[in-house]
Amino acid sequence: MKMKKFLMASAIIAFGSTSFAAEVISPEEWKLYQEGINPGEVFAEEVGGALFNKPMGPEGKSCASCHTKNGEVEEKVATAAAYYPKYDPSCGKVINLEQRIQLCQAKYQKVKPFKLKSKENVALTTYLFYLAAGTPINVDISEPHVKKYYEYGRYIFTLKRGKRNLSCQVCHEFAAGKILRMQPLYPLGTKAINGTPGRASASLWPAFRMTKNKVQTLQQRFQGCQKQGGQKKLPLGSKEMVALEVYVKSLSNGVELKTPGLRR
Ligand code: HEC
Ligand code: HEC
Numbered sequence: 229m230k231m232k233k234f235l236m237a238s239a240i241i242a243f244g245s246t247s248f249a250a251e252v253i254s255p256e257e258w259k260l261y262q263e264g265i266n267p268g269e270v271f272a273e274e275v276g277g278a279l280f281n282k283p284m285g286p287e288g289k290s291c292a293s294c295h296t297k298n299g300e301v302e303e304k305v306a307t308a309a310a311y312y313p314k315y316d317p318s319c320g321k322v323i324n325l326e327q328r329i330q331l332c333q334a335k336y337q338k339v340k341p342f343k344l345k346s347k348e349n350v351a352l353t354t355y356l357f358y359l360a361a362g363t364p365i366n367v368d369i370s371e372p373h374v375k376k377y378y379e380y381g382r383y384i385f386t387l388k389r390g391k392r393n394l395s396c397q398v399c400h401e402f403a404a405g406k407i408l409r410m411q412p413l414y415p416l417g418t419k420a421i422n423g424t425p426g427r428a429s430a431s432l433w434p435a436f437r438m439t440k441n442k443v444q445t446l447q448q449r450f451q452g453c454q455k456q457g458g459q460k461k462l463p464l465g466s467k468e469m470v471a472l473e474v475y476v477k478s479l480s481n482g483v484e485l486k487t488p489g490l491r492r
Pocket of ligand 2: 449456
């Protein structure tokens with residue numbers, strides 16, 4: 229089993245205090261964590277990997293039946309997480325990896341696809357991101373359809389809405405370098421803003437969230453911010469969310485995926 233070790237020191241910094249961590253994560257997860265194992269990787273392999281290899285549908289096909297050669301997941305699928313969202317001609321729109329998985333389930337496995345918010349879809353997604361770890365992010369924003377999503381995503385990013393009249397930009401650009409609820413705000417991409425270096429956040433999601441005790445996707449993280457910012461959550465997979473994903477992820481183009489990440 230391929231598992232990277234995490235240093236306890238970084239854990240303590242991330243949590244502030246270890247007792248806090250012990251309160252919010254389950255005893256089993258805490259044990260893994262103390263052993264230096266990222267529970268997100270365990271989830272990717274044991275839940276996502278198992279689903280990838282599980283025969284389903286009328287023809288008993290698994291993802292692996294079509295996408296594995298000599299026991300290895302084929303390159304284009306093993307690195308897809310770095311390239312998605314991508315334009316899909318058969319859908320006539322830009323889709324993210326979660327939706328690509330649904331497409332293969334419907335089109336090729338001939339099953340009812342797992343819902344975007346289901347544990348199963350998140351597990352398969354996390355598995356593909358886990359396989360793609362080390363591949364540089366490359367969302368092709370020169371492709372005309374993707375470019376439109378990029379521009380729309382930037383618009384959504386700057387749009388003020390909700391009862392506190394906030395936009396993503398207010399917190400992640402204007403307030404970059406400031407502290408909010410004891411958490412420093414970093415620019416999301418690679419570029420520094422207000423002298424604060426960016427953290428290429430998209431290279432770390434899906435991530436195991438210690439405060440939620442589960443893996444969340446990038447779009448689910450956006451929803452968390454929308455909720456905290458007093459905005460109505462945008463639906464997973466909506467045009468607005470895919471556009472936001474294209475925009476935010478492209479800000480980290482060139483940075484290697486370190487997925488699944490481990491986040492507070
Ligand atoms: C019966 C064969 C078959 C099965 C089963 C299947 N796929 Fe696919 N998959 C394909 C084909 C063919 C393509 C490329 C053509 C297309 O875009 O439809 C593809 C494309 C993909 C891509 C996109 C690659 C790219 O470069 O854009 C991903 C990711 C993927 N599949 C993942 C999965 C996952 C995960 C499962 C299981 C839930 C799965 N597939 C099940 C046949 C299959
Ligand atoms: C009220 C301020 C606020 C608003 C509005 C806000 N965020 Fe956040 N966001 C935060 C805080 C605080 C964090 C956690 C600190 C961190 O990880 O940088 C965070 C974390 C994130 C992360 C994870 C960063 C990482 O490195 O793991 C992403 C991605 C993100 N926000 C995207 C967005 C998007 C997209 C929007 C608009 C839909 C948005 N945020 C709106 C405050 C905000």
